[in-house]
Amino acid sequence: MSKKPLTLAEKVWNSHLVAKGEDGAPDLLYIDLHLVHEVTSPQAFDGLRLAGRQVRRPDLTIATEDHNTPTWDIDQPIADLTSRAQIMALRKNAEEFGIRIHSLGDIDQGIVHVVGPQLGLTMPGITVVCGDSHTSTHGAFGALAMGIGTSEVEHVLATQTLPLKPFKTMAINVEGTLRPGVTSKDIILAVIAKIGTGGGQGYVLEYRGSAIRALSMEARMTICNMSIEAGARAGMVAPDQITFDYLKGRPHAPTGEDWDAAVAYWKTLPTDTDATFDAEVFLDANTLDPFVTWGTNPGQGVSLLGSVPSPDDYEDPNDRAAAVRALEYMGLEAGTKMKDIAVNTVFLGSCTNSRIEDLRSAAEILKGQKMADGVRMLIVPGSAKVRAQAEAEGLDKIFKDFGAEWRFAGCSMCLGMNPDQLAVGERAASTSNRNFEGRQGKGARTHLVSPLVAAATAIRGTLSSPADLESWTNEGGHN
Amino acid sequence: MQKVEVFTGVAVPFRRSNVDTDQIIPAVYLKRITKTGFDDALFASWRADKDFVLNQDAYKNAEVLIAGPDFGTGSSREHAVWALRDYGFKAVFSSKFADIFRGNSGKQGLVAGEITDEDTEKLWQAIEANPGVGATVNLIDRTVSVGSLTVNFAIDEYTRWRLLEGLDDIGLTLRDEQAITDFEQQREAWRPKTLPARS
Ligand code: SF4
Numbered sequence: 264m265s266k267k268p269l270t271l272a273e274k275v276w277n278s279h280l281v282a283k284g285e286d287g288a289p290d291l292l293y294i295d296l297h298l299v300h301e302v303t304s305p306q307a308f309d310g311l312r313l314a315g316r317q318v319r320r321p322d323l324t325i326a327t328e329d330h331n332t333p334t335w336d337i338d339q340p341i342a343d344l345t346s347r348a349q350i351m352a353l354r355k356n357a358e359e360f361g362i363r364i365h366s367l368g369d370i371d372q373g374i375v376h377v378v379g380p381q382l383g384l385t386m387p388g389i390t391v392v393c394g395d396s397h398t399s400t401h402g403a404f405g406a407l408a409m410g411i412g413t414s415e416v417e418h419v420l421a422t423q424t425l426p427l428k429p430f431k432t433m434a435i436n437v438e439g440t441l442r443p444g445v446t447s448k449d450i451i452l453a454v455i456a457k458i459g460t461g462g463g464q465g466y467v468l469e470y471r472g473s474a475i476r477a478l479s480m481e482a483r484m485t486i487c488n489m490s491i492e493a494g495a496r497a498g499m500v501a502p503d504q505i506t507f508d509y510l511k512g513r514p515h516a517p518t519g520e521d522w523d524a525a526v527a528y529w530k531t532l533p534t535d536t537d538a539t540f541d542a543e544v545f546l547d548a549n550t551l552d553p554f555v556t557w558g559t560n561p562g563q564g565v566s567l568l569g570s571v572p573s574p575d576d577y578e579d580p581n582d583r584a585a586a587v588r589a590l591e592y593m594g595l596e597a598g599t600k601m602k603d604i605a606v607n608t609v610f611l612g613s614c615t616n617s618r619i620e621d622l623r624s625a626a627e628i629l630k631g632q633k634m635a636d637g638v639r640m641l642i643v644p645g646s647a648k649v650r651a652q653a654e655a656e657g658l659d660k661i662f663k664d665f666g667a668e669w670r671f672a673g674c675s676m677c678l679g680m681n682p683d684q685l686a687v688g689e690r691a692a693s694t695s696n697r698n699f700e701g702r703q704g705k706g707a708r709t710h711l712v713s714p715l716v717a718a719a720t721a722i723r724g725t726l727s728s729p730a731d732l733e734s735w736t737n738e739g740g741h742n
Numbered sequence: 743m744q745k746v747e748v749f750t751g752v753a754v755p756f757r758r759s760n761v762d763t764d765q766i767i768p769a770v771y772l773k774r775i776t777k778t779g780f781d782d783a784l785f786a787s788w789r790a791d792k793d794f795v796l797n798q799d800a801y802k803n804a805e806v807l808i809a810g811p812d813f814g815t816g817s818s819r820e821h822a823v824w825a826l827r828d829y830g831f832k833a834v835f836s837s838k839f840a841d842i843f844r845g846n847s848g849k850q851g852l853v854a855g856e857i858t859d860e861d862t863e864k865l866w867q868a869i870e871a872n873p874g875v876g877a878t879v880n881l882i883d884r885t886v887s888v889g890s891l892t893v894n895f896a897i898d899e900y901t902r903w904r905l906l907e908g909l910d911d912i913g914l915t916l917r918d919e920q921a922i923t924d925f926e927q928q929r930e931a932w933r934p935k936t937l938p939a940r941s
Contacts, residue, residue, distance in 0.1 A: 281925045282918050291918060293925050296934050305775035313778060314743070316912065322937040345773050352775045363936050371941055382941075384934045414820070414849075414911065421912045424922055514940035517932035525932035 268535035270432045271501050272467040275407040275532070279390050281424050289426035295389035295406075297419050298375045299326040299362065301353040302680070303394030307417035308356040318360040319423045325384065326357050326364040329374045330680050334643050334670035337367050346681065360420075373646020373672040376400040376614040380484065381648055383513025387502035387529040392419055397614050397696065399490040403483035404510075405502035405532050407467070410491060430496050431541040433466040437474040439548035444729045446624075447482035448616060448694070448713035450474065450546065451489040452554035456564040458544055463495030466542065469534065470500050474548035480509040481620040488615045489696050492561040501533035553728040555601055556698050556711040558589035563698075565601060567716065567728055573597035592700055593708050594688070601726050604710070606690045609640040609721040610703075611714055612670075613677035613695035617645030619652050621694065621714040626658045628718035628729055629665040635724030640667035640717075641683065643675040667721070679704045692720040743851045745908035746881050751805025751832060753877035753888060754795055755866040761809055762816030763843065767825040769817075780825040800873035806886070807834045808865045808877075814843025814854075823850045833879045835886060835895060837862055848901035849910060853879060855886065855895030864891060881905060 269277070282291040297320075304326070311318070318324060331346035333339075341347040350367070357364035365371040371378060376397055379385040387405035391398060394416040401408035411425065419425055435454055455462075468490050475483065483500045490498025500506075507526055510516045517525045552566040563586070565572065574586040574597070590597065595604070611617070611625055622644065634640060642662050644650040650672055653659055659669045676683040677695040679702065685691055687706030694717050698709035710726060719727040729735045771783035788794045795801055807826070813836035814822060823846045826834065833853035847854040857865070868888040869875055878887045881902060885892050897905075904914070915922075 281921050291915065291921075293922070293929075296936075306777040309775075309777040314910070314912070322935050325936040348775055363939050384936060386932075386934060389933060418912055418915065422915045422919075422922065423926075424915060424918075426911075426915065515934055515936070521930075521932040524930065528930070528932075 268538035270534040270538045270540060271405060271469055271499055271532055272407060272430070272432055272497070273538075275388055275390065275405070278388065279407075284426070289428045291424050292390060292427050294392050294419050294423050294425055295323060296379065296384055296391045297324045297423075298379055298391065298393035298395075298398070299324060299353070299416070300329050300375045300393070300395060301349040302330045303413050304356065304416055305349060305352040306413050307394070307420055308352075308360065310414075310417040311360070311420060316421045318362060318420045321361040321363070323423060324362050324420070325379070326353060326362050327372055327375050327378050328353060328365070328367050329372075329672075330674045330678065332367050332372075332671075332673040333682055334673050334675045337671050342682070370647050370651065373644075373648065374614045374617065374674055376484075376488065377618060377645030377649065380404070380480070381513070381646055383510055383516035386510055386516070386525070387506060388532050392425060396491045397488050399495070399498045400484050400488040400614055402487040402490065402497050402499040403480060404506055405499060405529065407497055407499065408487075409497050431466045433463065433468050433495070433542040433544065434540040435468050435470045435544050435546070437470065437472040437546045437548050439474055439550075440477070441474060441548050441551060444715055444735075445551050445553055446713045446715055447478050447485045449551055449554040450548070451486045452556065452561070452564045452711060453546060453551060454544065455489065455493045455562045456554065457546065458493055460492060460560050460562040461494045463490060463493035466495050468493070468495045468498040469540070470498060471534075472548075475500055476503065479620060480505060481618045484618070485615055489561065492696055502529045503533075553713060553716050555692075555716060555726055556709075557593065557595060557601065558586065559592050559698055559700050560585075560589075561696065561698060561711060563589055564711070567601050567726060569601055571595045571597050571599045571601065594690075602731070603725060604690070605725045606692045606710065606720060607638055608685060608689055608691040609638060609717050610643070610676040610691055610693040610695065611717050612641065612643030612645070612675050613693075614645060614674070615696045616694035616714050617643060617649065619649050622649065622653050622658050623656070625714045625718040626661045628715060628732070628735075629667070629721070630661050632665060632722050632734070634666040634721055638721055638724050640665070640721045641670060641676055642667045643670040643683075644672050646672045665721070676703055678702055679707075692717050692726060743908045743910040743913060746832070746851065746853060746905045748878065748880045748882065749805075749832060750876040750878040752801060752803055752874060753806040753808060753865070753869050754801045754804040755869045756795060756807050756809040757866060759810030760812045760815060763814060763819050763822040764816050766814065766822040767819065771825075772819060772821055777824060778828055780821060781828040781830070783821075784825040784829045798873070803830060805830055805832045806877040806879060807831050808862060808869070809834060809836045810862065811837045811859065813839050815840040818842045818846075820846050820850075823847050823852055827852055833886075835862070835865070848904060851905065851908070851910070853881060853897065853905060855879075855884070855897050857886070857893055857895045861893035865893065
């Protein structure tokens with residue numbers, strides 16, 4: 264008997280069904296891994312306490328502090344009272360409910376989406392949830408990973424399951440070879456510019472094609488991380504040898520017979536050849552340029568070689584109105600060359616681009632260079648371990664010699680919830696994932712960029728790619 | 743969540759319409775990290791006025807709120823229901839509720855019953871004639887009574903069932919607890935475990 268061909272997402276969903284919903288009721292799915300941080304969890308724990316409930320599986324739950332944590336003077340008490348209260352509540356709740364926690368100062372502390380993969384907890388074929396929209400990051404391993412709200416956090420803590428409505432599937436096919444200086448960040452910015460911030464709504468995206476297969480795990484995480492910016496429920500990449508190699512030997516990766524059983528199963532996960540998707544999108548990697556945003560949502564992006572668009576370029580009246588408003592907020596004029604836009608801050612960090620490869624690739628550009636006048640650069644590793652590794656490799660020295668601030672791990676300037684914020688009207692090139700109004704501070708202006716563009720921009724002071732640098736061309740780099 | 747069937751509590755004539763969630767609980771109270779203890783936040787700006795109905799002796803310890811039309815509009819904050827619940831309210835009646843507010847109520851064990859504008863007026867008059875009088879809310883019969891006056895209220899069947907059974911979302915899922923346990927027993931050994939911690 265031949266079985267119905269299935270996509271990766273459908274296979275993972277089906278293997279977690281605890282109860283099938285009838286008459287349009289949601290399915291009940293088992294959750295393999297629950298990541299917890301301080302912002303969205305306090306009321307969930309309080310709800311448990313109120314109802315006299317326990318955490319069903321502390322052994323499938325892990326907490327870390329990230330959103331509110333300062334990135335320097337981390338041995339001092341947190342100044343902001345709300346931030347401190349959230350952190351203290353997480354510590355107390357973790358203790359009371361028997362949950363593993365990695366607090367500020369601990370070597371495994373860091374952004375929740377950096378910590379899970381680093382510990383080898385994130386693996387193919389599992390379900391992962393977290394009270395944070397960028398949980399989609401973990402889909403890079405071929406896991407079904409979704410962000411949830413606080414009442415769902417409580418639900419998962421109490422039951423280790425979640426009622427979920429079925430989804431649609433979308434294939435994002437990226438074929439070809441990226442040119443030097445073009446990265447996975449540029450792929451995802453181009454995808455979102457193409458399908459729009461609502462284009463993925465109701466879908467689980469699967470990134471496929473030769474360009475995706477060629478990417479490292481860290482680069483795949485960058486892509487999956489931003490699936491949510493296209494409105495998608497989740498984003499996934501099928502596991503392959505690159506995935507297995509990344510996982511092998513990590514602290515919580517399976518070992519011995521368990522490893523063999525796992526790999527044998529993981530190899531069955533990729534989408535069946537004759538399976539169909541509800542929608543398909545195509546992107547040519549061969550011709551892709553570095554991509555940057557000009558507006559106030561991640562879909563408002565263009566090639567770095569292009570210019571700020573005019574509202575008249577949009578047919579849809581809503582898009583046109585959004586463009587008018589975005590240009591005003593961003594203080595930009597239609598037709599300005601993207602490369603002529605000067606910034607005062609460069610932020611290299613966030614769960615999108617704060618892993619060791621991101622730091623290495625930036626260091627390679629920054630080495631022996633001098634920062635542009637009037638620019639400041641914050642480099643914030645995604646976890647304490649990434650920080651330690653970067654220091655072991657001497658990257659911190661390159662950053663400090665360049666003039667950048669080398670910080671401790673956390674969400675930092677990705678969002679204005681900790682002391683790292685932009686002032687009104689300041690303009691940043693940021694490797695994070697959201698350029699919403701006020702995201703990086705009240706009145707702050709954000710251009711989303713790749714780590715390579717961030718580094719080149721810090722050198723030149725205007726939005727730039729490595730190809731604009733003399734050193735790059737001299738060394739035979741691509742122009 | 744406690745089962746709700748029939749109960750009697752002090753009723754308040756709340757002669758206001760379009761009570762939005764910002765009035766029920768102002769945004770400044772949303773920074774808290776608990777899910778309880780919002781009793782002081784309920785109607786915080788109105789309560790500063792000593793003539794406000796809840797500040798009158800007769801309506802101390804009120805449990806049943808009879809409000810005008812369009813109750814619970816505005817932002818979707820669940821805190822609005824928490825605040826009403828923490829203050830001691832077990833039921834709210836109005837001729838029209840905002841959908842999200844109504845949904846949040848059912849999940850937290852607060853009865854949100856729809857009555858006609860006409861019955862609202864009758865209930866107000868009955869209470870005002872005898873301030874501090876109790877109202878009897880009967881979820882089985884879907885009625886609310888003050889003295890000899892009894893009016894019907896509407897509530898959707900699913901929410902009513904959940905309230906009668908005392909089931910919150912988690913309680914609902916836990917009816918499948920056996921299936922969860924069975925599922926856990928056949929989970930493969932390679933799947934991740936956070937404990938014991940390895941670093
Ligand atoms: S780095 Fe930014 S996007 Fe990622 S979890 Fe932190 S705040 Fe959210």
